[in-house]
Amino acid sequence: MKQREIDVAVIGAGPAGLAAAIKAKEEGAESVVILERAEELGGLLSQCVHNGWGLLYFNEDLTGPQYAARFIEKANDLKVGYQLESMVIGMSADRELVAVSIKEGHLRFKPKAVVLAMGCRERTAFNIGIPGTRPAGLFTAGTCQRFVNIEGFLPGERIVILGSGDIGMIMARRLTLEGAKVEAIVEILPYIGGLVRNQVQCVRDFNIPLLLEHTVSNIHGEKRIEAVTISKVDSNREPIPGTEKRIECDTLLTSVGLIPENELSLMAGVELDPITGGPIVDESRQTNIPGIFAGGNCVHVNDLVDNVSWEAELAGASAARFASGRKPLKKGKIAVKPGRNIRYIVPQTITGENEVTLYMRVSSPEERVRIKVGDIMTKAFLVVQPSEMIKLDLSLTQLSQLKEGTRELTVECEKRGGK
């Protein structure tokens, strides 16, 4: 068993972990170590070979591996430490970490500060309960992405994709270009789950049928998938009898959402937001447990990696400051509450003393709206949609309008008048 002195330990070497570790180092933490269960740094970025990464952060159109390489290079230059093939399996409220390593066995760490950067994982067919048999050929879109982009296998030739999340649409294009036939993308909601850019460049460019308000109502096949039945759904998202259609296929991919990974957070008593599924944080990305910070997709699932990097940097900077023993960061005491048609807001609390970016999603699509943050800010939008995150920057001038002793700040999505 080994024990080491560490200022900041970062759990996970994906985009969040890399950005947090770099920032912690830049902010003066001496020993920063990333703990990563995979063989390489970069997390999911290595299998995301498509472009569209870094448009905001670098103002360049990069692929996933290129985006990762920028951060890995910087981490190496700054001498950020990392421990690969080491999975953290335990964490306590006093920041004792237990990890298992293929090479070194059982490891223990007692860092001065921890950044949670575990990212998220995919919901599966079991999570959403598709009826029918369970033959081979049923994969999540992300697993399929790993097969196609890392391992070099094409998992099937005739594919149906359930859910129109970004990974599903991206795999529709990738599989098509690799010679498979994507028979259909089936989405239960009346609108797509991913970005419009992907709908156009991954689905429409290749004339792939996209069926909204439909679902897979049955899976057929014994050893291997032979076909699926799809049905139109009613307003309660229940299949409408009589609308069944059989599609011959050998593979069904699911792209039905992502879940933040927080088993470790729960072990340490970190309080989670039931809506985001991630830790409740303030503007410095502090959790309720002193010295434990969180950033990236384990806090809430983002649609753009650029935001993951930015948010994780906040966590990294705060962790470095905590580890240094300087004056502790203030806790956010003003609760930022979701009002009409707002599903969630991160951070959930703010101090009101620092500039802050609020990240939020709406509950349902709406046109011609304005988003109101208490009575200190409003911004008009032509359209808002759950799949596209909204970012609002609150300046110190705006925050100074908050009344003394304010404990709650409600964010609402209001319908605008006019045509």
Add this chain to the structure above:
Amino acid sequence: MTKEERIICVGCPLACEVRLTIDDKGEVIEIADNKCKEGKKYAIEEYKNPVRILTATVLTRESKHALLPVRTNKPILKWMLRQGMYEIAKVEAKPPVRAGQSLITNLLDTGADLVASADLVD
């Protein structure tokens, strides 16, 4: 004779299906159904020059990694994507390859090179 083209704008989640009327010389003579001026700009550009970055993987040999991710260093016309894949299928990468290194120069006369988008070092 005029014809009609429909282009979905990717500028925002509104995803306007912009309707372009094209004359027999291929010039855009009318634009409708866009809800803002960005949509108009996007639709014209997308009609005249619908380009995409092509990303894929190539097989490797003598490497512990099965594949190397690749991309075009410039966007190419979207109807060249499938044809590009046939060229990519002919390439094999052997370590060491550095990110940015060209594997096919001037892919199908598009003016774009196919480059490695990661290092291949074992």
